[in-house]
Amino acid sequence: ELFDSEDPREREYLKTILHRVYGKLLGLRAYIRKQINNIFLRFIYETEHFNGVAELLEILGSIINGFALPLKSEHKQFLVRVLIPLHTARSLSIFHAQVRYVQPLSHTLTPWPITQRSAELTLPMRTTAPLF
Numbered sequence: 214e215l216f217d218s219e220d221p222r223e224r225e226y227l228k229t230i231l232h233r234v235y236g237k238l239l240g241l242r243a244y245i246r247k248q249i250n251n252i253f254l255r256f257i258y259e260t261e262h263f264n265g266v267a268e269l270l271e272i273l274g275s276i277i278n279g280f281a282l283p284l285k286s287e288h289k290q291f292l293v294r295v296l297i298p299l300h301t302a303r304s305l306s307i308f309h310a311q312v313r314y315v316q317p318l319s320h321t322l323t324p325w326p327i328t329q330r331s332a333e334l335t336l337p338m339r340t341t342a343p344l345f
Contacts, residue, residue, distance in 0.1 A: 215227050215265075216252070216263070216265025216268060216269060217263055217264050217265055218264060224264065225268065227265070227268070228269075228271060231245070232275060235272070235276065249272070250294075250295055253266070253295045253299065254295060256302070257298045257299060257302060258298075261302060266299075266304075266311075267310075270299075270312060270315055273315050277315055296312070296315060299312055300312065
């Protein structure tokens with residue numbers, strides 16, 4: 214919960230430390246991604262307040278750029294379960310630039326089912342902001 218600090222300098226310093234730890238300690242990578250996902254899920258579905266969302270998204274942007282193709286199912290699940298629901302947050306304007314930075318992950322998924330009209334309508338109706 215250190216990323217929930219009110220001080221942006223502290224969050225920036227934590228971002229640098231966590232990014233370096235992620236790069237050096239390969240055995241902790243899955244754990245770090247899981248904890249970041251848990252923070253986002255709690256933010257989306259429970260608290261709707263967390264000061265470090267932008268910083269964690271910046272870290273994830275760097276991590277995602279290093280993902281190998283084809284994507285693992287864990288990484289696809291992140292997009293569906295975490296990144297897309299972040300667009301429904303009331304405070305999206307605060308971290309929208311960082312969400313857009315992370316979105317290139319979406320181009321690696323299968324194309325949107327244009328022939329399935331019901332699937333096309335389901336997702337946009339659940340969000341309040343443009344997805345891509």
